[in-house]
Amino acid sequence: MSDEPSNPLRPVLEEPPALEELPVLEEPALSLFLGITDAAILFVPDGRVFATNSAAEQLFGVSEGAVRGQLFDRIIPCPREYAGNVPRYVADFCEANSEPFSHPVVALCGTQTRLSLLVRRTSLMLGAVACSLLFFQDISELVESQRLLQQKVTNSAGLSAAKSRFLSHLAGNMPRPLAVLRGVLRQQLDGESNSPQLHQELALGWQALGELQKLHSEISDFSQLESNHFEFQLACFNARFVIDGLLEHFQEQANRYNLEFATLVAPSVPEFLIGDPDRLQQILRCLLAESFRSTTEGGVTIRAQCLAETDTHATIEFEISDTGQGLSDRVRKDYQALLENPRTSFADQLGELGVGIAIANELIGRMGGRLTLRSTENVGTTYAVSLKFEQGERLQNEVRQLTGRRALFVNDVLSDRAWMTDICKVERMQCEWVGTCEHAVKRLCQESATLTPFDFVVIDLHGLKTEGALLIEEIHSREELKSTAIVMLVDANEGITPVVASSMRVNVLLAKPVGKNLMLQALRAALVQRRQAQPMLVTQHLLNAGELRAQRSLLVDDNEVNQIIAKGALRRLGITADVTNNGEEAIDAVRDNQYDFILMDCEMPIMDGFEATRLIRAWEQKCGRHTTIIALTANSSDEIYRQCLQAGMDDFMQKPFRADQLQAILDRIARQRIEASQGIGG
Known part of the structure; x- marks a missing residue:
C-alpha cells in the first residue's frame, strides 16, 4: 500500500478513449447541442474537449478548432490532483459548495478577464462512452453586486454596533450629571430670596431637566432593547x-x-x-x-x-x-x-x-x-x-397551606427519615415518626382529641402492604380520624395499583422514588382532597401533568338569573367561568379557548344546546379533543337524558344546581378518565 496520504478529491483515472474512436455527433443531436442558448461544452471522460457551441466560444473567446482534444484547465484552473480534468473538478466543487454566488467557479479568459460562473452538469452518452456536458452561465455582475451589498451590510453592522455602544455610554453616564443638576436646581428653587424673574428662570430650567430625564429614559430603554442581554425578572x-x-x-x-x-x-x-x-x-x-x-x-x-x-x-x-x-x-x-x-x-x-x-x-x-x-x-x-x-x-396560599401543618410518617426504615425531616423544617411543618401501624393508630387517636390533630398520615412501609392496608382501614373506621388525609408511598412491585388504592380510599398514591417537589405537591393535594365530599385518587401522573390546576369552564345560558346562580356555584368551587348566551356563541368560544368543561343549557334561542353540542363534537373530532359537556335542563325525564347522550353530552343536571352536585359529577368524570388513561377496566 502506498504511503502517500489519501486525497478525497483525487479522481479515479480511467484509460481515455482516443477522440477518433468516439462517435461523431450526428443529427438531430448535433442541432440540439448547437442550438443550446447557454454556453455548453461536451467533455470526454479524461477532461478533453469534444465539442463546443457558439455561446461557449463567445463566452470564453475560443474556437472549437483551438480547444478540441485539449484539456480546459487553461481557461478554468483546477487543482493539480485533477490532472486538468475540469468536469470532475467542477462536479466536486459544486457538490461541496452550497453557495455558488458566494464561491463561484472562476474562469480566466485572457490576461485581464476573470469570469464568475454558475455551472450545471449532466451526462451524455456517445456510443458506450459517458461524457460530461457542462452548461456555463456568467454571473460576474451578480457576484460583484452581492460583494458590494455584503460590504455595505458589514459597514452598516459596524456603524450600528458603534451607535449601540455610544447610546449605552450615554445611558450609563448621563444619570450622575442629571442628578447633580437636579439637586442644584431644587436647592435654588427652594431659596426664599429668589426674585420673581430668577424663580421663573429656575422653573424653566427645572422643566428642561425633566425633558432631559425623559430623553435619558428613552435612550436607556432603547439601549437595553438592542442589547442581547435584555432580561425580565420575576x-x-x-x-x-x-x-x-x-x-x-x-x-x-x-x-x-x-x-x-x-x-x-x-x-x-x-x-x-x-x-x-x-x-x-x-x-x-x-x-x-x-x-x-x-x-x-x-x-x-x-x-x-x-x-x-x-x-x-x-x-x-x-x-x-x-x-x-x-x-x-x-x-x-x-x-x-x-x-x-x-x-x-x-x-x-x-x-x-x-x-x-x-x-x-x-x-x-x-x-x-x-x-x-x-x-x-x-x-x-x-x-x-x-x-x-x-x-x-x-404561591403564598400554597406556602400557608403547609406551614404549621402536622404530619405523621409511618416508616420502618430509619435511614429514610432524614430527607423528609429536612422538607418539614424548610416548610415549617411539624412532623412525627412511628415505625409500626399499631403505634400510628395510637398517636393519631391521641392527637385527634387535641386542638391540633394530624392533618395527614404518610405511609411508607417498604413492602408491608398488608399492614398499610390495615392501617388505612382502621383510620376510615374511626369517626375522629375521617378528616385525616392519607398519602401512600409504594414500590412498583408491591401490587398497589391505582384501582386498589382508590378502593382503599387513599387520597394520594406515589410510586417511589419520590423527590422533594413531588412530595410537597402530594401533601398539598392531600389537603385539598380531604375537604372534598367525594374525594378522587390523586396519582403521580396527575401531579406531574398539573391536572390539579384551577378549572376554567364555559357557561352557556340565555337567562341572566340562571347565569348569576350558576356563576355563584362555580365560584364556590374555585372555578372560573366564561359566559355565552346561545349555542352559536358557545361554538365560537370553544374554538378560541380550551375549557375543562362546559355547562350547556338545552333550550336557548338562535341555537339550542343539543345542536351546539353536536357541532362542537364534530369539530373536536377533527382536532382530537374532547371537552366535558354537562347539560343544564329544567326537565329531568329519561327522554331528556337520552337526548343529551345522543347529542354527545357527558352528563346532565337539573336547574338550578348546587355546587356539591356539580363537584360530584366532575369528580366522577375525572375518576373515569384517570382509570381509562391507566388502562383500568370496570
Missing part, C-alpha cells in the same frame, strides 16, 4: 403600587398644564401578580408620556381591570385614555397595522410610531402581551395593554 408585586408610582411621577406634569390625572383599579385585579413590575411600569410610563404629550386640555386616565382569571394566572388590561388631539382614521389604521404585524422591525416602529410607543410595543411583545389602539380625531386616544401574569397569591 417578582411578586402589587399592580396597585405600580400604578401609584406612575401617579406620583406624572402628577406634577398634570398640575403644570392644568390637566386631570386619574387612576382606577378594578376590584377584580388580583392583589399579587408574578412578573416584572419595572418593565410594566416602563410600558405604562412610555404610553402615559405619549398621552400627556398630545393632551392640552381635559386629562389622562389609567385604568386596570382583570379580563380573565384562574387560580394560577390572570390576564390584566391596562387602559390609558386621554382627551388629546387624537388620530385621523387613516393614521390610526396605519398605526394599528404596525402594532399587529409581527414582521415589523423595531427600527420601522421607531420611525413610524415614535420612540415611546415603539419601546412599549416591543416590551409588550416580549412579555407575550398585546397593544391595541383606539383613537378619534379631536376626541382622544386610548392605548389598551393586555398582559398575562402568574398569580402571586396562589
